[in-house]
Amino acid sequence: MFRNKLDGARNMYLISSTDKGEHFGKAQKQGTGDYMINACPMDGGDLTVNLRGEASTVWRRQMEVYLAQPGKTEMKLGNGRTPVILQTAKGNAIAWQQENSIQFRSPDGLKTSSLGNGQYPKLALAKDQKAAICTFEREGHVIVTSVTL
Secondary structure, eight states: OEEOOBTTBOOEEEOOOSSTTSSOOOOEEOSSSOOBOSSOOSOOOEEEEOTTSOEEEEEEETTEEEEEOTTSOOEEEEEOEEEEEEEETTEEEEEEEETTEEEEEOTTSSOEEEEEEOEEEEEEEOTTSSEEEEEEEETTEEEEEEEEO
C-alpha cells in the first residue's frame, strides 16, 4: 500500500503479487473519494491480510479514518489520523488517534472505545491470541495496554 499523487489527489493504493514479487497486479485505489492536498500528509495507513489472502486497509483522508477491502465499499470509522490494523481470529482490530485520544475498534466491529490520551498507536497480538497489545505515546512516555479480544 502506498500514497500516490495523481492530479493533486493524495490517495492510498494497494498493489499485490502472487509470485513473491516477480510480477505485480494493477494498483487499486482504496476508497471512493479523493484527498486533495498539495503536500504530503505524512500518514501512510496500514494493511493486513487474512489466511484467505484477503487484504484489509485503514487510512486517513482529510481528518477521517476509513477501512476498506478491495472490491468493497469503504467504511468511515471516525475522525482522526495514524490508523493501524491487526488481523485476529475474530476479525480486524483497529486503533487510531482521534484528537488527543487513542480509539480502539473491536474485531467484531461492534464497539469502539477510548484507550486514553495519546498519539501514534501500534497494535500487536498477544502470545495467547486472546488480547491485542496497543502501544502509544503520551507526553514523552510509551504506554502499553492490552485489550481482551
